Amino acid sequence: MLTLPDLEERSVHDKRYQVFISSTFQDLREERRAVQDVIISMGDFPVQMESFPAADEDQFEFIKSLIDKCDYYVLIIAGRYGSPAEDGLSYTHKEFRYAVEKGVPVLVMLHGEPGKIPAESLEPTDSGRQSLKDFIKEAEHKRLRKTWTTLGDLKLAVREALDHAKATKPRVGWIRGDAVASIDTLEELNEVRKENEKFRIALGNLSVEIPLPKLPNADELTTLTLLPMTSNKGTKRGSSAKIQGSWISFFPLFFSNLYVSTNDWNGEFYFNIDHDASCVQIASAIAGELAPVETAGCFKITRSTLDRLISYYTEAGLMIASGNEGQTPFTETAQRLARRHHVVGSAPPFAIIEGEVTITAIGSSGGNFSRNLDDDIPF
Structure with missing residues (x-):
């Protein structure tokens, strides 16, 4: 028979999360694939647009609907800002802002040695480099950020960031259908446990509710x-x-x-x-x-x-x-x-x-x- 700790442990391990992978496309194909592999190895579901990266507003509306359903958002930044849309923002930048707007926890993976990025993977124009600089500054502000230089670094950074996010910023996630009954039972047992604890404390300590003193008015x-x-x-x-x-x-x-x-x-x-x-x-x-x-x-x-x-x-x-x-x-x-x-x-x-x-x-x-x-x- 499953005990309460058993049910709690099972509910944690049965939960899976959808993780959106966002980056520029052509220059980071291998990096996106590496992040996808890490997410799958953790038992979660990677969400990305490998078959048709965002290139117009119609496709971007579809991407927004995917971000709405995701639990976490991994942003990979290297040497490219990406082609700007009509509003001047690249589609990666627009995805990031939409995730922030929707309250999806953002995990920033920033290349730690820009000087080692191949020239063909860098922004060729001054305006593009400035846009990338501004984007990095916005993405780093008050947010969990990790740096990487190799694919191995990137995999480890993503795994650590996701583990930390799951522990500190828990999300709804997905649960197997056959686990739902166990979780319902867990919730019922947990409520009974709380009530029993209240009675035990009341009977053991003869405790009474003590009213809080009235707070003075602000103008007193x-x-x-x-x-x-x-x-x-x-x-x-x-x-x-x-x-x-x-x-x-x-x-x-x-x-x-x-x-x-x-x-x-x-x-x-x-x-x-x-x-x-x-x-x-x-x-x-x-x-x-x-x-x-x-x-x-x-x-x-x-x-x-x-x-x-x-x-x-x-x-x-x-x-x-x-x-x-x-x-x-x-x-x-x-x-x-x-x-x-x-x-x-x-x-x-x-x-x-x-x-x-x-x-x-x-x-x-x-x-x-x-x-x-x-x-x-x-x-």
Whole structure:
């Protein structure tokens, strides 16, 4: 009798995928055949137009219908851009854009040593070479890309890219007809397992549902405490003050001054928040809105205050809830909101309720640090 893990394993291995192979045609015949062989060896179905490569709009409409049915799209790029259609794009470029538009995961296989490509397989014109350069730049942007120089390299790159895509970007695929009943059974058993787990936890731990605290409205007031810092040059120091404003009033400065670094790994982008630098930058920016002096590096908020702001903006849908994939922790709504505030502009929507925002020169007899026009005149 099949167990639940057996059914899960079978459902994975019974699934097959359709993979569209796209490239210029005449110069990459052997490469297309090699990719086709790899896809077949993995148990999947290659889809390509070997008998009549796209040469007009009628055939391109048919190719679009094939891409619609494919699970993954492999793009092979070497030294040719291809003949442009009436809109100026080659048919390979048009296929790529259509796959992106339809949300089909694109796996880019880029020739790693263009200088070794035979002259007859290169674009003969400056305009063709520029179009190829622009196409490569577009295809590489935020996308899994692998390089190859030989057929062996290309086969390995395609196999690795497809394995990674199946693991990270699962698609519908195809399943044998005799496996459907097993999968239906798997789904039913999985639902029963989930219900049993809920009852086991409830009975074993006497757990109860705990209601979530109500999130404050965006226009409700909150208070931030600015703490003094000595600037990195050691020449001036800020003061202490409590600032009151609405949650949303602090967001534009939070958005602009949260210190975020990005990096990429194998085409995947990740962000990382520097909490210490963010505490200083955000506090100094708030102080700068309330004092007519340079405040950079002279104020900070505590880490707990920063975490409280991050938690609120996350719950409000302005930041990503979990994980660190991507180039920014902010949602598209947050970016639009910040842009609108920059466009509108206004007086600071928050105020000092305790203390003051001042800068003191280090080593002076005390008092506020300010600049006077006479100080700039050397005589």
